[in-house]
Amino acid sequence: MADMDALLFWVLGAGAIVASLLVIGQRNPMYSVLLLIVSFAALSGLYVLLGAPFVAAIQIIIYAGAIMVLFLFVVMLLNVPTEDPPTGYHARLLGGAGPRRFGAVLSAGLVLELAWALRRLQGAPMPDDAAAVPSSVHAIGVKLFRDYAFAFEATSVLILVAMVGAIVLARKEKS
Amino acid sequence: MPFGITPEIIANLTVILVVFFALQISAAVLVYMERKVAAFVQQRYGPYLVGPRGALQPLADIIKLMFKEELRPKAADKLLFYVAPVLSAVAAFAAFAVVPFGADTTFFGLLDHPIHLAAADVNVGLLIIFAITSMGVYGIVLAGWSSNSKYSLLGGLRSSAQMISYELSYGLSFAAVIMLAGSLSLQQIVGQQAGYWWLFDAVPIPKWFIFVQPLGFLIFLTAGVAETNRAPFDFPEAEQELVAGYHTEYSSMSFALFFLAEYVNMVTVSAVATDLFLGGWHLPFLPEWLGWLAFLIKVFALLFFYIWMRWTLPRYRYDQLMEFGWKWLLPAAVINLLVTAGIVAYWG
Numbered sequence: 001m002a003d004m005d006a007l008l009f010w011v012l013g014a015g016a017i018v019a020s021l022l023v024i025g026q027r028n029p030m031y032s033v034l035l036l037i038v039s040f041a042a043l044s045g046l047y048v049l050l051g052a053p054f055v056a057a058i059q060i061i062i063y064a065g066a067i068m069v070l071f072l073f074v075v076m077l078l079n080v081p082t083e084d085p086p087t088g089y090h091a092r093l094l095g096g097a098g099p100r101r102f103g104a105v106l107s108a109g110l111v112l113e114l115a116w117a118l119r120r121l122q123g124a125p126m127p128d129d130a131a132a133v134p135s136s137v138h139a140i141g142v143k144l145f146r147d148y149a150f151a152f153e154a155t156s157v158l159i160l161v162a163m164v165g166a167i168v169l170a171r172k173e174k175s
Numbered sequence: 176m177p178f179g180i181t182p183e184i185i186a187n188l189t190v191i192l193v194v195f196f197a198l199q200i201s202a203a204v205l206v207y208m209e210r211k212v213a214a215f216v217q218q219r220y221g222p223y224l225v226g227p228r229g230a231l232q233p234l235a236d237i238i239k240l241m242f243k244e245e246l247r248p249k250a251a252d253k254l255l256f257y258v259a260p261v262l263s264a265v266a267a268f269a270a271f272a273v274v275p276f277g278a279d280t281t282f283f284g285l286l287d288h289p290i291h292l293a294a295a296d297v298n299v300g301l302l303i304i305f306a307i308t309s310m311g312v313y314g315i316v317l318a319g320w321s322s323n324s325k326y327s328l329l330g331g332l333r334s335s336a337q338m339i340s341y342e343l344s345y346g347l348s349f350a351a352v353i354m355l356a357g358s359l360s361l362q363q364i365v366g367q368q369a370g371y372w373w374l375f376d377a378v379p380i381p382k383w384f385i386f387v388q389p390l391g392f393l394i395f396l397t398a399g400v401a402e403t404n405r406a407p408f409d410f411p412e413a414e415q416e417l418v419a420g421y422h423t424e425y426s427s428m429s430f431a432l433f434f435l436a437e438y439v440n441m442v443t444v445s446a447v448a449t450d451l452f453l454g455g456w457h458l459p460f461l462p463e464w465l466g467w468l469a470f471l472i473k474v475f476a477l478l479f480f481y482i483w484m485r486w487t488l489p490r491y492r493y494d495q496l497m498e499f500g501w502k503w504l505l506p507a508a509v510i511n512l513l514v515t516a517g518i519v520a521y522w523g
């Protein structure tokens with residue numbers, strides 16, 4: 001079974017990475033959205049391999065099921081045409097020397113951060129026994145509502161505020 | 176046995192195959208049932224020429240669909256146009272995989288250890304069903320978009336809006352049952368519905384969750400009908416306005432796949448409702464090994480209700496549907512959840 005797990009890990013991992021790369025390469029935003037869903041599905045498969053079916057299901061429900069449907073909805077409603085190379089003002093805005101340098105600095109920062117995180121992880125002890133990992137629904141619930149209760153509630157208030165803000169912004173004034 | 180094939184593996188494979196074919200057959204039976212019930216409601220005969228009492232009509236329908244020409248609009252997105260119906264059908268079949276339909280069995284002692292009567296045994300089964308059902312919307316949305324037709328696009332948009340709206344109430348009505356049962360596994364939820372409550376120490380009531388969650392059951396059923404795009408919530412394909420909605424441009428087997436997906440989804444919703452609220456395979460006075468029969472009876476009773484409703488109720492207006500979903504069904508589901516939580520916290 002260990003061989004099977006390793007094989008599945010490589011297939012799913014490669015699937016996630018390739019799909020994510022293709023997301024950026026698409027001209028048609030519709031395909032980008034779909035490839036992102038494929039990437040999420042592969043990630044969810046990785047969670048199953050790690051013995052966390054709850055996280056896997058939540059990943060699909062929230063990201064692939066809810067958020068990406070909204071993305072798709074917006075793409076469809078706006079009926080965004082395939083992306084052409086920008087011209088005129090936008091070309092200068094996005095393709096100018098300044099923004100490019102800024103983008104390069106940002107991506108360099110991201111790569112450094114990733115390298116740092118990976119190096120740190122190497123030293124960290126990996127919990128071998130499944131009991132140490134909060135994989136069962138019960139364990140996650142206890143962790144979430146006992147140890148991180150404040151952070152959890154604060155996040156929900158934050159999301160609520162964002163939602164109210166979005167509604168206020170989108171609302172048409174009756175006048 | 177050679178190659179490490181154990182009787183358990185054979186039994187599990189058999190269960191998977193049985194589920195797969197039973198779903199297809201049930202879709203055919205449903206087509207016949209729908210036509211006959213519709214005819215009964217409208218005081219017609221319905222199909223009566225093919226086979227005894229028209230019972231072979233679905234077969235004739237399938238053959239007709241297979242031999243039709245496969246059409247594709249010139250401006251359609253070629254890849255997505257063909258992927259969409261497949262996605263729809265796959266999501267419909269996959270969702271049923273975690274639905275248990277009978278008590279654990281050793282097949283009369285053929286096996287050493289009892290196996291679950293479900294294609295897959297997952298301890299977060301309910302979440303998996305929820306996740307896969309929410310994938311079904313992609314098939315419809317992509318069909319609407321890739322056809323490059325106004326009717327299809329409108330049908331697809333309506334459907335996605337409708338499904339997102341009703342998924343919330345759907346999930347919340349699940350959650351109340353999860354709280355009562357204290358488990359996400361369908362096996363365990365059904366297991367807790369065995370036995371009786373004694374009303375006034377005299378009248379036995381089966382321990383089905385419908386008796387403690389009547390509102391939850393109603394919300395689940397309503398949201399389930401909306402999720403499967405059936406009348407009176409069949410806006411995505413409202414024929415007076417949208418021809419046939421998201422599958423306007425589809426023909427032949429691609430159309431058949433959408434058709435199949437719709438019926439399989441109905442079966443899944445009914446089966447989940449049976450497992451969650453109607454005690455699954457538990458029925459008073461029925462021996463355990465006949466449980467699958469009880470399950471089948473309950474599922475088909477719900478399916479009959481589905482069809483009955485379609486031919487009796489007129490369609491809602493689209494804004495009414497949205498208003499109903501957000502302003503009535505969702506608050507009702509939230510209140511139901513809070514009351515259940517309070518009761519479970521106090522007595523549980």
